[in-house]
Amino acid sequence: MSLREVLDIPARDITDEAIYRDRRRLLAALGMLPAWGIAGCSEAAPPPSNVVVTPDQAKAGFRTAEEQTREADATTYNNFYEFGTAKDDPSNAARTLRTKPWTVAVGGHCAKPGKLSLDDLLKDLQPQERIYRMRCVEGWSMVIPWLGVPLADVLKRFEPSSKAKYVAFTSLSDPRQMPGVRASVLDWPYREGLRIDEAMHPLALLATGMYGKPLPQQNGAPLRLVVPWKYGFKGIKSIIAITFVERMPKTSWNMSQPSEYGFFSNVNPGVDHPRWSQKTERRIAGSASKLFAERIPTRPFNGYAEQVASLYAGMDLKKWF
């Protein structure tokens, strides 16, 4: 089965092959210019698509009827290395995280940069419930009801310029509140990023709550990113800075293991992690005997291909994993 069949991208959204093949000639034409090393890639990253997906078009992805993960499981099984690398470390240690007051610095290529309190950042935006699948790069998945606001609604307030090709996010990194930061398992602070078209997609959510309550600290309080078609580590937690940038920003896992974690990190059963398979996943959901948790096939873009595949039309997803 070809990747194209798997993704079921409408033909009109796919870059004409001739143009696509020409990209190398185009780059070659730029000649002997030193390679513009962007995030360790020798070839220029594919530019943002001009595809605009409206909330109405993406609506089918807002909810799923699949059985939800128990709140007790989603709040005790966390990867939040700032509080330790064991799954139960964050729920045991994160109480020390102070989430009030909380400010977020928004800057870079935009007309209205500023340092805002969380309340001001989200002012007048109504939290929406989104029930998303979450697929961890480690091979397990959950179904979580989030509360949050579309990332696009927040970003637009700062009026990003045409130079804003990417959005970079930074987590809090405070060794006094976050014991895990004292260990150099990652290059702190935790950093993530999205291409601007990804950030503006209606499925990208800035979450402030889950299960109808405010976010618990271990899940990234008070503000975290949820990008359901990407591996879970893209969902950066406890965000303190959002920056509009022109070049592909550095991201923590990519810096740590560039061959294993790409910038895009779209869920893709066709591209294995170099050390393990991504074809299937263990679904942690429901209260039925988890001893025999169901193993299910992983879907391209985590089942959100219909809503997001057009952003990547013409892109080699094996190369830009």
Place this chain on the structure above:
Amino acid sequence: MVLMAKPKRRAEPRIIIAKTLVHLAALTPLAILLWQMWGVARTGSNALGADPVAEIEHRLGLWAIRFLMLALAITPLRQLAGWNVLVRFRRMLGLYAFAYATLHFAAYLGLDLRSYWTQVFEDIAKRPYITVGFTAWALLVPLAITSTAGWIRRLGRNWARLHKLVYAVAVLAVLHFWWLVKSDIREPALYAGIAALLLGFRAWKRRRVRTSLPARA
């Protein structure tokens, strides 16, 4: 006194008691795990966390590597402390390592992969951490089979040669652990350190014996 009449073949009561205690200790982690699994299966309790399958696999694997290290610690301890009696516990420790490794592998197939169990062939061929993990387990099979008194007699000098494979198993088991973690290598590094110490002691001892021989001649 009656000391002279003591039959040499029968194990002393003290050894029998000690072995019983070691058996009980070695089976305790398994008993706890089974008890927790029973609780999870019956009542959906959270005793094994949100992802019991991963927890079961991890814990069985940890105990396999721990017993492996314990079995490998016998010889250095004997030589350093002169506790020759320890050698009588070496086989059982090795067999517990094999038992936990077998359960670890069985959990991977039967609880984790389940209906996708045929994926294991691809895993063994393509995923280095599974390749080395499987190899470590496979190398333990002949060691477990030939652990009986009958095989020790039949193999003679070759028995000791064959059982040197356990050194390779130790290295492969540590690699298996090391390669499966995402970035925090502290725990596998601990076992790598222990293995390095235990194998390094043997290498050092051998070199010392070798270099001291001509001097004696």
